[in-house]
Amino acid sequence: MRSVTENDEAQVAGQADSTIEAFLADRQDGSSRVTLRPLTSRDQSEFLELVDASIDLHHPWMSLPSTPEAFQAYLTRYEQPNEEALLICVRSTGAIAGMVNINNIIRGRFQCGSVGYAAFAPTAGQGYMTEGLELVVRHAFERLRLHRLEAQIQPDNQASLRLIRRVGFRHEGYSPELLFIDGAWRDHERWAITSSMIDIAPTDPHPTLPER
Numbered sequence: 001m002r003s004v005t006e007n008d009e010a011q012v013a014g015q016a017d018s019t020i021e022a023f024l025a026d027r028q029d030g031s032s033r034v035t036l037r038p039l040t041s042r043d044q045s046e047f048l049e050l051v052d053a054s055i056d057l058h059h060p061w062m063s064l065p066s067t068p069e070a071f072q073a074y075l076t077r078y079e080q081p082n083e084e085a086l087l088i089c090v091r092s093t094g095a096i097a098g099m100v101n102i103n104n105i106i107r108g109r110f111q112c113g114s115v116g117y118a119a120f121a122p123t124a125g126q127g128y129m130t131e132g133l134e135l136v137v138r139h140a141f142e143r144l145r146l147h148r149l150e151a152q153i154q155p156d157n158q159a160s161l162r163l164i165r166r167v168g169f170r171h172e173g174y175s176p177e178l179l180f181i182d183g184a185w186r187d188h189e190r191w192a193i194t195s196s197m198i199d200i201a202p203t204d205p206h207p208t209l210p211e212r
């Protein structure tokens with residue numbers, strides 16, 4: 001694997017594209033049916049069509065932008081260096097199978113981000129989200145040099161709980177009225193994975209991590 005340099009760090013802050021490309025270039029071993037790429041303005045029409053086709057799958061768990069205006073506002077949010085919007089795409093067709101966002105990235109002593117994800121109905125239930133989320137975890141630890149990813153999941157969202165467990169997250173607890181979803185404050189289970197829980201390529205610590 002290519003070593004990580006301080007020069008890469010400048011790219012992490014402002015250019016998620018080159019970070020994810022560098023990550024994938026290191027992982028072209030053909031073992032995965034999916035690949036990751038950042039969401040861009042060119043994805044607007046396919047993304048909105050998929051959101052429309054997935055209303056029943058997403059309700060009441062996830063609300064994604066469903067108009068061009070909402071999509072543009074969403075893109076603007078994910079241009080921030082502490083937010084990353086990724087698409088899971090099927091290698092053989094290029095079709096967008098799902099999305100994973102790494103939200104609220106906090107550096108310093110925390111080195112943590114929070115994942116939000118959804119499959120799209122045409123390709124749901126074929127294991128693409130499992131493979132894609134596994135890639136996102138590796139990207140977060142090996143390239144973004146995060147230490148920890150969190151996921152907040154409503155107790156009745158069985159598909160999401162099965163997925164997060166399958167990817168290797170650990171159940172940490174329960175927070176009443178944690179997030180405002182579908183018109184009310186909802187209780188959530190707290191799940192997380194840390195870089196010591198999987199076998200990742202060795203990386204230098206992120207420069208914002210204190211020495212002690």
Ligand SMILES: CC(C)(COP(=O)(O)OP(=O)(O)OC[C@H]1O[C@@H](n2cnc3c(N)ncnc32)[C@H](O)[C@@H]1OP(=O)(O)O)[C@@H](O)C(=O)NCCC(=O)NCCS
Binds near residue numbers: 116126
């Ligand atoms: C949660 C969610 C993302 C799961 O997506 P998915 O497409 O069903 O995920 P996968 O295809 O990876 O896994 C689903 C099933 O496919 C199975 N599967 C089928 N073919 C497979 C294959 N070739 N390889 C691996 N798994 C396969 C998996 O074993 C899994 O089975 P299980 O859930 O019964 O245990 C989806 O249900 C969703 O979008 N829900 C609404 C949004 C949401 O809840 N987001 C999370 C908020 S916390």
